[in-house]
Amino acid sequence: MSGDSLAGLGYLALLLLALGGAYLASHRQSVGKSLQMALVWGMIFMGCMAIYGLWGDISRDYGRKSLPITRQDGAIALPRAPDGHYYVTAEVNGTEIDFLVDTGASDIVLSRTDAARIGFDLDELAFLGSARTANGVVPIAYSRLKTIRLGPYLDQGISVSINGGEMDKSLLGMSYLGRFGRIEIAQDQLILQR
Known part of the structure; x- marks a missing residue:
């Protein structure tokens, strides 16, 4: 946590303490009830802070299955995820695999987990x-x-790389994306068309 973050947190704590003190002073006759309400609001505030702090992990772990949307013109449209990336679920050797669309990757790169799921024997x-x-x-x-x-679109015999290291998500790279005549980003969608 940076110095600015600590200063901001300290400021918020002092502000809450001042507001809480002012509220308690104005409701002296029912201090027990006021403390109970302050505790409830404190718990609500802490819950909101926890959700805000963990939102990146929650959104990464859930909702990443992105089925391609086939438009009337035959193009595939992939919506931009909240993290700014494009994800797609493709059927590989009969099994659904979730990919990160990566124009910086040369090949289709499978994680060890996904490679095993579609039938590769990792020991071989x-x-x-x-x-x-x-x-x-x-x-x-x-x-x-x-x-x-x-x-x-169904393709056969496409070359693939299997990553021997740790990888969160398989990558759909340029060896596959290059099969599309048009790759365009418009209105928060990645559009692929042959």
Whole structure:
């Protein structure tokens, strides 16, 4: 916590103490009831602060399943998530996988968990490659997907990288996104069209 945050927190505590003192002074005859109400409001305030502080974790863990919206013109529209990223659920080898759409990733990159879910035996994979990521260099295994379906589009035999390191979410990178003739961001939507 920075010095500014501590100063702001101290200011709020003093303000609440002053307001609480003024309220108690004006309602001296029912101090017990006033303390009870102050405790209730304090609990409500603390609950709101907890929700505000944890909102990033809550929104990351829930509501990330983003099914593609197929428009009448055949384009796929993905809504922007509250964190500013685009997520999509695609069917890979018959299993739904949640992806972060990442134009900075060269390939489709599967997390170890997602790779196992779609049938890869992690003990049989040869992690011979490496990739430089924001988290450092990680081992990579290369393979191919039987199928990947995104909205109305079905592709077969697409190359894929399996990340040997820790990864929260699989990435839908440019080796797949490049199959779309148009990639556009408009009105808080990522639009993909072939």
